[in-house]
Amino acid sequence: MAIKELSLSAKMIIDGFMSGINKSTVKGQGLEFSQYRSYQPGDDLRSLDWKMFARSDRYYIRESEIETNISVRFLIDASASMNHRDGDYVKLDYAKNLIAALAYLGNAQGDAIGLYVLNDAGIFSMAAKQDFQHLSRLFYMLENIQPKGNFTQPIQYKELYAGSNKRELLIFVTDLYETNDEIFTLLDTLNTLKHEVVVFHLMARNELELDFKGYATFEDLETGASIQIDQAKARAEYKKNLATYLEKTRLKLLDKRIFHRMICTDQPLDQxxxxxLNQRNKLKV
Structure with a gap:
């Protein structure tokens, strides 16, 4: 039942407003008509439109848009910090539904989809394939992820080199909490493999505002370490430091040519x- 709910959630998020993440503008012998152009020496004669020739006594090539199918691999941070809660919103649940929605979209477009789950136990890898049964298996794997421990350590990143040799679109959903640059080491590794990388950076509203409804003691979900603070006194300095951190992170990823999007977990997923997609399309123009 949980898997069906995840599938239904993905369908409801996607249906009605998404037209595609990777539609190509390449002209060729596709299915959807795009335009006519004059025949040039060397053009494939099979592309000639003989009806246009009969009407105009001139040779025209009929061009169509080609849909390009790509391989999309989703990476999900399954470390303990993803169990952070703000009221009804849990980071890992948000991440699961975000990935499920994009996987549903990718599968509907004919893209191969796969999954990496990352925590201190290692890297779980699910090969990229394109069929509905594979999508159901991906939903099953997502539903059964339990956050635990720290983020995957760099020594385990060698497993990423065992995948497909072709370029993939990698969509990484994480809170970017790390101890010794292990997440940015991962992103450097993915860049080495020449993949296109998108990072969804999840943060909760209570993290952004430092508003934990009276709590004075804070515990690190990964190490168990705790600290006591006065939220009211610390809030101004905290927000200043957070803004500096977020801007530094944005520029660091931009320098690596990695697309970055920070999302608050109280934001509706469809929005x-x-x-x-709007931001991505603007960058591609």
Whole structure:
């Protein structure tokens, strides 16, 4: 039942407003008509439109848009910090539904989809394939992820080199909490493999505002370490430091040519995805 709910959630998020993440503008012998152009020496004669020739006594090539199918691999941070809660919103649940929605979209477009799950136990890898049964298996794997421990350590990144040799679109959903630059080491590794990388950076509203409804003691979900603070006194300095951190992170990823989108977990998923696609399309123009 949980898997069916995840599938239904993905369908409801996607249906009605998403037209595609990777539609090509390449002209060729596709299915959807795009335009006519004059025949040039060397053009494939099979592309000639003989009806246009009969009407105009001139040779025209009929061009169509080609849909390009790509391989999309989703990476999900399954470390313990992804169990952070703000009221009804849990980071990992948001991440699961975000990935499920994009996987549903990719599968509907004919893209191969796969999954990496990352925590201190290692890297779980699910090969990229394109069929509905594979999508159901991906939903099953997502539903059964339990956050635990720290983020995957760099020594385990060698597993990423065992995948397909072709370039993939990698969509990484994480809170970017790390101890010794292990997440940015991962992103450097993915860049080495020449993949296109998109990072969805999840943060909760109570993290952004430092508003934990009276709590004075804070515990690190990964190490168990705790600290006591006065939220009211610390809030101004905290927000200043957070703004500096977020800007530094944005510039660091931009320097690596990695697309970055920070999302608050109280933002409706359909709106978050719409904003992401709009921003992505503007950058591609």
């Amino acid at each position: 978050a995805l719409r904003d992401f």
